[in-house]
Amino acid sequence: MNEQNKSYKRAGVDITAGQRATALMTEAVRATYGPEVLAGIGAFGGLYSAARLLQMTEPVLVASTDGVGTKTAVAARMGTWETIGRDIVNHCINDVLVQGAYPLFFLDYVAASVLEPEQVASVVRGMALACREAGCALIGGETAEMPGIYAPGQMDIVGTLIGVVERSRIIDGLRIRAGDVLLALPATGLHTNGYSLARAVLEPYDWQSANVELGGQSIGEALLAVHRSYLRPVRDLLEAGITIHGMAHITGGGLIDNLPRVLPEGLGATVQRGAWREPPIFGFIQQRGGISTAEMFHVFNMGVGMVVIVPREQATRALATLSVELSVIGEVVAGQSGVAIT
Amino acid sequence: MNEQNKSYKRAGVDITAGQRATALMTEAVRATYGPEVLAGIGAFGGLYSAARLLQMTEPVLVASTDGVGTKTAVAARMGTWETIGRDIVNHCINDVLVQGAYPLFFLDYVAASVLEPEQVASVVRGMALACREAGCALIGGETAEMPGIYAPGQMDIVGTLIGVVERSRIIDGLRIRAGDVLLALPATGLHTNGYSLARAVLEPYDWQSANVELGGQSIGEALLAVHRSYLRPVRDLLEAGITIHGMAHITGGGLIDNLPRVLPEGLGATVQRGAWREPPIFGFIQQRGGISTAEMFHVFNMGVGMVVIVPREQATRALATLSVELSVIGEVVAGQSGVAIT
Numbered sequence: 001m002n003e004q005n006k007s008y009k010r011a012g013v014d015i016t017a018g019q020r021a022t023a024l025m026t027e028a029v030r031a032t033y034g035p036e037v038l039a040g041i042g043a044f045g046g047l048y049s050a051a052r053l054l055q056m057t058e059p060v061l062v063a064s065t066d067g068v069g070t071k072t073a074v075a076a077r078m079g080t081w082e083t084i085g086r087d088i089v090n091h092c093i094n095d096v097l098v099q100g101a102y103p104l105f106f107l108d109y110v111a112a113s114v115l116e117p118e119q120v121a122s123v124v125r126g127m128a129l130a131c132r133e134a135g136c137a138l139i140g141g142e143t144a145e146m147p148g149i150y151a152p153g154q155m156d157i158v159g160t161l162i163g164v165v166e167r168s169r170i171i172d173g174l175r176i177r178a179g180d181v182l183l184a185l186p187a188t189g190l191h192t193n194g195y196s197l198a199r200a201v202l203e204p205y206d207w208q209s210a211n212v213e214l215g216g217q218s219i220g221e222a223l224l225a226v227h228r229s230y231l232r233p234v235r236d237l238l239e240a241g242i243t244i245h246g247m248a249h250i251t252g253g254g255l256i257d258n259l260p261r262v263l264p265e266g267l268g269a270t271v272q273r274g275a276w277r278e279p280p281i282f283g284f285i286q287q288r289g290g291i292s293t294a295e296m297f298h299v300f301n302m303g304v305g306m307v308v309i310v311p312r313e314q315a316t317r318a319l320a321t322l323s324v325e326l327s328v329i330g331e332v333v334a335g336q337s338g339v340a341i342t
Numbered sequence: 343m344n345e346q347n348k349s350y351k352r353a354g355v356d357i358t359a360g361q362r363a364t365a366l367m368t369e370a371v372r373a374t375y376g377p378e379v380l381a382g383i384g385a386f387g388g389l390y391s392a393a394r395l396l397q398m399t400e401p402v403l404v405a406s407t408d409g410v411g412t413k414t415a416v417a418a419r420m421g422t423w424e425t426i427g428r429d430i431v432n433h434c435i436n437d438v439l440v441q442g443a444y445p446l447f448f449l450d451y452v453a454a455s456v457l458e459p460e461q462v463a464s465v466v467r468g469m470a471l472a473c474r475e476a477g478c479a480l481i482g483g484e485t486a487e488m489p490g491i492y493a494p495g496q497m498d499i500v501g502t503l504i505g506v507v508e509r510s511r512i513i514d515g516l517r518i519r520a521g522d523v524l525l526a527l528p529a530t531g532l533h534t535n536g537y538s539l540a541r542a543v544l545e546p547y548d549w550q551s552a553n554v555e556l557g558g559q560s561i562g563e564a565l566l567a568v569h570r571s572y573l574r575p576v577r578d579l580l581e582a583g584i585t586i587h588g589m590a591h592i593t594g595g596g597l598i599d600n601l602p603r604v605l606p607e608g609l610g611a612t613v614q615r616g617a618w619r620e621p622p623i624f625g626f627i628q629q630r631g632g633i634s635t636a637e638m639f640h641v642f643n644m645g646v647g648m649v650v651i652v653p654r655e656q657a658t659r660a661l662a663t664l665s666v667e668l669s670v671i672g673e674v675v676a677g678q679s680g681v682a683i684t
Contacts (some may be wrong), residue, residue, distance in 0.1 A: 146498065148496065
């Protein structure tokens, strides 16, 4: 059903609290609507006019469904929910962006054992905010109250984003070759991965107080740092005519697992640690958990949110194009599989 | 990520059991691929060519995200998972169908405290089966293992379906008028709503043995009856040239809440109980739970899965068109709001 019709079902019966939350989030959701959204028509599904796809030669829809993992448990401990909404939208944006697609619309699913309307409204407002920043419409969603399925006080959040790319402009990694340069776009923190481990390590500590080791942030703040959207810098690169051979969104499995997903067979990568800034939360977790560096790079993004792979001759121009931090962190190599971090 | 790349993350580390499950479901998922699916390209998002939308005057994408509620707890008690996968796909198909849209592709999300690969593979095989029946591609999905968020042994399942309809053919309910006839397409059982109440009432009973009151089905079988897809009968009506003024998918909130969602302001509906066959599970629950008829109609679909609203003069031809059960159950009336069940 549409967001504006979201209802909170408890054994099928709407509850008043749900109506309050609906009012709270309706305005934010409506602010994401462009003329493509046929609002007020669909009581059961969200409607989005694909008229502008008719201007394309062969539009390809690119879709991603994902969650934010146990980052929801961090939100629960901190009582902060809006950022989680932004996290899931940005995560999905990055997942379709790696194929060169730009977002069209987003749908959400929010579930808990008991839904707190204000929490749900915060999450959806966060989603709406991130959608609006990306020019993406939040056209639908569902909330579910499932006692016995979810642990008390916990919530799961799922997002689905549909983007579009001209078929001839799909970025598929097939043109990647040895010598190509790996550029890193910085992560704000853990983004949406590694929270089971991070929570296990940090559970006994004070999450509320400013921490000098974390540059003055509290543990809770550092853990809730919002998953960054790379839509703008990647679009800037593409619009500047930079040839992008491939991209990897660094999520669960870190650089170790995600970078090889985009590399053609027979090619590996070398990455030089120290070539980018690692947010202090990673060292903080590693030290307190006694975790090996190998495991850290296999669980966390370690500060690299997105890797953009460009031909060597375009690396300098790419660096000059972007105003955001962009680091050369390594290169594509032949005769080796996987990622070697030195 | 794509279904074929599904991985089971535990603190970011892939586990071998996940690879087994991946192999189990890959074949079923691939069987849903038509030439529109650009398989093997997207490591992070599913790709679907929208080339055939270019033949349309103004294609409108219709999207629905939903879950199956606590029907997952019934699946857990019965140890049967494939039907849950079919449920969620069919639920989403019906949600976009009410606007006149036919399915293009589907994405799934499956999460639990600990993922049992065989369970996940069963769910996804069920999804793939239902997708294939509907000519819909299962282009992506995500699995998440979230200890502490989900109760032990429980699972949540979320589906997102994208369909398309020509703008001039959107079914929006605006042409509904007093005197229009309500046709009911039969439900197999509870479909995906009312399970919190049904489970609370039936919890103490034997769910495994054949039950004469349920026509020989066990309670577990009756509760797991698959949510029916109405794609084929509705398409048959449309292709036979029947004018459909509106449709309502009868989900949480029953006829009482769902029928008004499609009725224009100032119009209500009268429904004659007894005009359709009620699967025995409803009476079984009502009797044992001591539930009022009013509450039953507000929680359960009571055997009506979809209401199709047609002009009176076309009702007879509609009945003759379909080989499936189709019942005249009431009509649209002026000067009354809501649904009166007599």
